[in-house]
Amino acid sequence: MRTLVKISGTLAAVVVVIVLVNTFRHTPDTLRQVAPVEVTVDxxxxxxxxxxxxxxxxxxxxxxxxxxxxxxxxxxxxxxxxxxxxxxxxxxxxxxxxxxxxxxxxxxxxxxxxxxxxxxxxxxxxxxxxxxxxxxxxxxxxxxxxxxxxxxxxxxxxxxxxxxxxxxxxxxxxxxxxxxxxxxxxxxxxxxxxxxxxxxxxxxxxxxxxxxxxxxxxxxxxMLPGVEPLVAIINVAEKGSVTLDIVATAAGGHSSMPPAETAVGKLARALVKLEENPVPGGLEGLSASMFDTTSRYMPFLMRMMFANQWLFGAVLEKELAKMPAVNAMLRTTTAPTMLSGSVKTNVLPIEAVARVNFRIHPRDSVQDVADHVARVVQAPDVEVRLPATGGLPASVVSDxxxxxxxxxGDSVLETYGSIVVTPxxxxxxxxxxxxxxxxxxxxxxxxxxxxxxxxxxxxxxxxxxxxxxxxxxxxxxxxxxxxxxxxxxxx
Ligand SMILES: [Zn+2]
CATH class of the missing domain: 3.40.630.10 (Zn peptidases)
Known part of the structure; x- marks a missing residue:
């Protein structure tokens, strides 16, 4: 028992040392030396x-x-x-x-x-x-x-x-x-x-x-929490977009004798499932590079988490996903925007439709998104329809x-001085x-x-x-x- 306590104590100490060393090494890259250039304008x-x-x-x-x-x-x-x-x-x-x-x-x-x-x-x-x-x-x-x-x-x-x-x-x-x-x-x-x-x-x-x-x-x-210097973000890719129709069907009829499950109920369940199961994403590729550059300027706690993603990766991604603007950089986003059902208050709908707009991250294709949605909402009488136009895929990611x-980047440094430049x-x-x-x-x-x-x-x-x-x-x-x-x- 005593040996076990000793071993876990040593392990914890090692982890703390690694975390601290990584954090203290996670400092701004030596800024590119670009001489300022004076440009006279009226x-x-x-x-x-x-x-x-x-x-x-x-x-x-x-x-x-x-x-x-x-x-x-x-x-x-x-x-x-x-x-x-x-x-x-x-x-x-x-x-x-x-x-x-x-x-x-x-x-x-x-x-x-x-x-x-x-x-x-x-x-x-x-x-x-x-x-x-x-x-x-x-x-x-x-x-x-x-x-x-x-x-x-x-x-x-x-x-x-x-x-x-x-x-x-x-x-x-x-x-x-x-x-x-x-x-x-x-x-x-x-x-x-x-x-x-x-x-x-x-x-x-x-x-x-x-x-x-x-x-x-x-x-x-x-704009970025805790980052003091100006940050020039040069976008190297743009998201795509597709609007999928989630369609729930039922028998319809008079609203005085509704069945236990209506088209609207089925649709609502499908939408809740969609919100609870976002399209997978995370800190990788482009967004990883952006946060690797900018997190070096963040306060200690944030810096520690970004520097030690082997330990804090999951917590970090969960926290980042809570901020809509950041979440949008990590994954394909899900936004139900339009709903339709019955045309009359006393008529049960035969079809209830939700239009859901997805902004597609470069890591996903239109088909990936449609497949994810079909998997998540899968239920009897619920169907996912792709638009006839097929949707707009995300752009390629430029180098x-x-x-x-x-x-x-250098031109911006010439005029703005030593600021942070990131893709x-x-x-x-x-x-x-x-x-x-x-x-x-x-x-x-x-x-x-x-x-x-x-x-x-x-x-x-x-x-x-x-x-x-x-x-x-x-x-x-x-x-x-x-x-x-x-x-x-x-x-
Ligand atoms: Zn514009």
Whole structure:
């Protein structure tokens, strides 16, 4: 007995030592040494340009009859008159209302790159206009802040790229590698006629991009618990989506004599089972890499758990899964969104249907998700239906050790100083679902700082960006384009 106590005591001591050693070794990687680069920009002019861009109601509606074509034409004319250097030096191809510019590189043997954003925006939900501190399409600049729909998503991207390109042209920059710039007009409704057409056009012209950079994640301020420095998350993949119908059937009849089990009851049970049995996931691949980088900056307890996943892995994953934003990075998510049953209160439904939206993690295929759901809800008279369209699989995962990722990361370090750079997973969609088809690697990132408070602005109310933040975005885009393209030797 005494020997046993002794042995377990020694074991516990060994475990504690291992845990502590791992924790103390789990410190920030030696930060990449990147010399800061000063980029001088005219902040007031940039702010005025973004404010003007916001004033065009380039809204993508689900109902195409609500679309205001003159606003799109107005925006395109504005781009041409506001950025004369871009329009004089780059070749423009208009594909529907999307603008594709080509900046010829000196070395035709190098694969081109694409820098892109979209200028369409989501509608302002009717009735919420009053909640905006400044009218949503005013572009008002108040106390160093530019207000309005699109200031974050994604006119700041489009204007940022145009400003940066103008700046480089004014400095006489000549790219070594060909640079494409694309400004999409229908991202918010899936991008089929904008980015979709650009991808088709490039393919037709046998253009395969080395890499592309589209909207996506941001430089986050105070977003990860306990992480002090700014964190630039460069998304290297985006989730897919499929909506499955869970259908429960029963005999129906009058509600005065219901059977013990109705279609609604069966459906409810199926949904509870689905919520209790999420699609498997965890800390692996991309999300493991992201947390490995960022957890090194976290407080002791979190750092200890991340450094000792052999011991705390299960607890850690359980804790992380409680945070919806983090959970979405770990697995395919399950969201029942629409329900239907009987059309009358006194009629039992013959069919009760739940539409469940799944956002597909790169580790799963559409079929994997359908199989998981069928297994979980399995019961007599309960059926799972795949949509006729089949669903949208997750993107491929781009290489975060590739040159393109390095260029974007280093450019951000040049303008922001020593911040944390990490790959990430996009839980929403972007036009890169199209562009990715013609790029060896596809990245999704806006070099702008976003805080927790800013998040409500995306597709919501009071979307805004500070002038200083916007200017920093222009500086970063200028560095990304010049580092990505390389400077051609003087002739
Ligand atoms: Zn967007």
């Amino acid at each position: 902040e007031d002019l940039i702010a005025r340009h973004l404010a003007e861009a916001v004033q065009f109601r380039t809204v993508s509606h689900q109902d195409p009859s609500l679309r205001e074509q003159d606003q799109f034409e107005g925006f395109i004319a504005w781009v041409k008159s506001t950025y004369p250097e871009v329009n004089e030096n780059l070749a423009l191809t208009r594909l529907n209302d999307t603008l594709l510019y080509r900046w010829e590189g000196a070395d035709g043997a190098l694969q081109p790159i694409l820098i892109t954003g979209h200028y369409d925006v989501v509608p302002v939900i009717p009735g919420t206009e009053e909640r905006w501190e400044q009218p949503p399409f005013s572009g008002n600049i108040v106390d160093g802040v530019i207000w309005g729909r699109g200031t974050l998503d994604d006119k700041s991207g489009v204007v940022g790229i145009l400003e940066a390109t103008t700046l480089l042209l004014q400095q006489g920059f000549q790219p070594q590698r060909t640079v494409y710039l694309s400004f999409g007009h229908d991202e918010e409704i899936g991008g089929p006629n904008g980015a979709g057409e650009v991808a088709r056009f490039l393919k037709e012209n046998q253009v395969q991009l080395a890499w592309s950079l589209d909207e996506g994640s941001f430089v986050f301020d105070d 975060w050790n590739s040159e393109g990722f390095g260029v974007i 990430g997973l996009m839980v929403a969609g972007s036009d890169t679902r199209h562009y990715g088809k013609v790029a060896d690697n596809a990245f999704r990132f806006n070099p702008l700082v976003v805080t927790q408070a800013d998040l409500t602005g995306f597709h919501g109310t009071n979307e805004k960006i500070s002038v200083a933040n916007m200017a920093q975005g222009v500086r970063s885009y200028a560095r990304i384009i010049s580092n990505g393209a390389g400077k051609a030797d003087a002739p």
